[in-house]
Amino acid sequence: MNESVISIRGLSKTFGTNRVLDHFDLVLHRGENLAVLGKSGSGKSVLIKCIIGLIRPDEGNIEVLGQNMLNLNREELDDIRVKIGFLFQSNALYDSMTVRDNLEFPLRRHSFRLAPAEVNHMVMEALRNVGLEHAVDMMPAELSGGMRKRIALARTLILKPEIILYDEPTTGLDPITSLEIINLINAIRGKFGTSSLIITHDLKCVKLTADRIAMLIDGHCHVTGDFEGLRSSSDERISPFFS
Amino acid sequence: MPGLSKWNAVMIISKNSGVFLQEIGELSRFAARFWREWLRPRYEFREFIRQCFVIGYKSLPLTGLTAFIMGLVLTMQLHPSMIYYGVESLIPSMVGIAIVREVGPVLTALIFAGKIGSSIGAELGSMKVTEQIDAMEVSGTNPFKYLVVTRTAASMVMLPILVIISDSISLYGSYLGNNIYERTTFILFFRQVFDSLVVADIIPAVIKTFFFGFAVGIIGCFKGYFTDKGTEGVGRAANSAVVVSSVMIFILDLVVVQITDLMNLYD
Ligand SMILES: Nc1ncnc2c1ncn2[C@@H]1O[C@H](COP(=O)(O)OP(=O)(O)OP(=O)(O)O)[C@@H](O)[C@H]1O
Ligand SMILES: [Mg+2]
Numbered sequence: 001m002n003e004s005v006i007s008i009r010g011l012s013k014t015f016g017t018n019r020v021l022d023h024f025d026l027v028l029h030r031g032e033n034l035a036v037l038g039k040s041g042s043g044k045s046v047l048i049k050c051i052i053g054l055i056r057p058d059e060g061n062i063e064v065l066g067q068n069m070l071n072l073n074r075e076e077l078d079d080i081r082v083k084i085g086f087l088f089q090s091n092a093l094y095d096s097m098t099v100r101d102n103l104e105f106p107l108r109r110h111s112f113r114l115a116p117a118e119v120n121h122m123v124m125e126a127l128r129n130v131g132l133e134h135a136v137d138m139m140p141a142e143l144s145g146g147m148r149k150r151i152a153l154a155r156t157l158i159l160k161p162e163i164i165l166y167d168e169p170t171t172g173l174d175p176i177t178s179l180e181i182i183n184l185i186n187a188i189r190g191k192f193g194t195s196s197l198i199i200t201h202d203l204k205c206v207k208l209t210a211d212r213i214a215m216l217i218d219g220h221c222h223v224t225g226d227f228e229g230l231r232s233s234s235d236e237r238i239s240p241f242f243s
Numbered sequence: 244m245p246g247l248s249k250w251n252a253v254m255i256i257s258k259n260s261g262v263f264l265q266e267i268g269e270l271s272r273f274a275a276r277f278w279r280e281w282l283r284p285r286y287e288f289r290e291f292i293r294q295c296f297v298i299g300y301k302s303l304p305l306t307g308l309t310a311f312i313m314g315l316v317l318t319m320q321l322h323p324s325m326i327y328y329g330v331e332s333l334i335p336s337m338v339g340i341a342i343v344r345e346v347g348p349v350l351t352a353l354i355f356a357g358k359i360g361s362s363i364g365a366e367l368g369s370m371k372v373t374e375q376i377d378a379m380e381v382s383g384t385n386p387f388k389y390l391v392v393t394r395t396a397a398s399m400v401m402l403p404i405l406v407i408i409s410d411s412i413s414l415y416g417s418y419l420g421n422n423i424y425e426r427t428t429f430i431l432f433f434r435q436v437f438d439s440l441v442v443a444d445i446i447p448a449v450i451k452t453f454f455f456g457f458a459v460g461i462i463g464c465f466k467g468y469f470t471d472k473g474t475e476g477v478g479r480a481a482n483s484a485v486v487v488s489s490v491m492i493f494i495l496d497l498v499v500v501q502i503t504d505l506m507n508l509y510d
Contacts, residue, residue: 049377052381053381054380078383081381081383084381086381088374088378090374091373092374092377094370094375095369095373096366105382105384106382106383109382109384
């Protein structure tokens with residue numbers, strides 16, 4: 001349990017005069033669900049976009065599965081990205097493509113040589129994991145918000161990643177649908193043994209999914225701990241999150 | 244104007260021209276990146292073909308219709324003056340030169356900018372704000388190649404073809420317009436048109452449409468690719484893609500005329 005799959009040291013990022021991340025440190029262990037809690041605009045999305053290489057930090061170090069993400073070339077980056085699933089805050093489904101094409105996209109693009117029957121099998125299996133096999137020929141615009149989230153999750157799962165980064169998986173969903181997503185997150189860990197970083201400001205999601213919680217306040221990791229420990233904290237910067 | 248001193252005005256103008264110059268710089272960098280990346284593997288050939296089809300198919304009805312009307316109207320409007328000077332027999336040559344050299348390419352390119360420039364700007368803009376471009380990036384795809392290179396190259400290939408088709412339709416419209424006043428045969432009309440056209444008319448006219456196509460494609464992509472957050476930004480991207488590429492078409496037109504003039508192609 002103590003092997004680290006992601007390790008972040010001294011990560012800083014400034015946009016103009018806005019210092020979003022300021023010497024942020026974090027370690028994600030293998031098989032663990034780690035939640036990063038922070039208020040809106042605190043730089044949570046910036047943090048995980050740095051991890052996957054969508055945003056280049058100004059300073060600091062990011063190691064994923066033993067590789068330094070900041071000095072990889074494009075091919076090496078693609079190779080490591082196969083092992084990292086990313087669930088976007090806005091789902092990022094390709095709205096000009098059907099659900100099937102959306103799911104096939106990462107399979108085809110990561111230049112695996114797969115037979116059509118195999119591709120179809122993987123697509124259907126990923127959809128089965130989220131319980132939406134019947135939606136395979138629909139367009140994203142025809143789906144509800146919760147369905148879209150689940151399809152996006154299926155697309156993330158299709159490559160069987162070792163690590164999944166969830167950017168606010170339950171934001172904007174009703175309590176019942178968000179509970180479904182939470183159950184899916186837990187089921188995925190049970191089934192595939194993935195390590196997950198869950199970015200959120202939804203307390204219920206944190207409580208039900210996370211083994212450990214990191215608080216992102218003022219651009220750095222203010223404290224880490226488990227749910228009960230943080231809830232009983234008397235720190236006036238932490239307690240508002242739990243009230 | 245009260246409250247606006249000379250100094251304020253200078254400040255505003257210099258700030259705006261700074262923004263303008265910065266935009267030009269960024270656009271040039273973007274265009275340079277196109278030329279750097281388009282020949283490098285991996286080639287997005289399927290997406291390129293798909294874009295050629297989409298772009299050509301979307302614009303053909305519109306460019307064809309406007310070209311037809313333009314040829315017809317141009318002929319009908321020229322007719323009285325040509326009669327007045329007693330040179331109505333020159334109509335096919337005049338219309339032919341006007342359409343092939345200038346009206347066909349520029350009009351088609353403008354319609355193309357309105358139709359394709361805005362749709363590329365809106366498409367890429369909405370992909371940007373909904374993180375679809377980021378999603379491509381993490382799925383082992385270079386979005387610049389997959390989206391920008393294919394669309395720009397398809398515009399560059401399809402616009403010259405559209406212009407050649409539009410020129411033909413336009414000349415046919417002109418033939419019909421001419422027939423309202425006097426009967427000529429199809430063969431005679433087109434023989435007169437082609438007698439007055441030389442290769443030097445056709446080649447520069449086609450070459451400039453490559454540049455027009457490039458401008459429409461790259462500006463549409465640029466505006467979409469750098470849309471700032473929000474759906475409002477998508478509308479702005481589509482809108483400014485059309486405005487900027489239309490102006491660019493005229494600027495390029497001017498430049499090409501100067502160059503062909505210097506080369507004395509028409510002598
Ligand atoms: N590309 C960018 N350019 C400039 N500023 C940016 C950019 N991306 C993010 N920011 C700024 O960084 C800050 C953090 O943004 P981020 O999206 O990470 O917030 P967040 O914690 O994910 O919030 P939310 O919970 O609302 O998603 C914001 O102030 C935002 O304006
Ligand atoms: Mg966010």
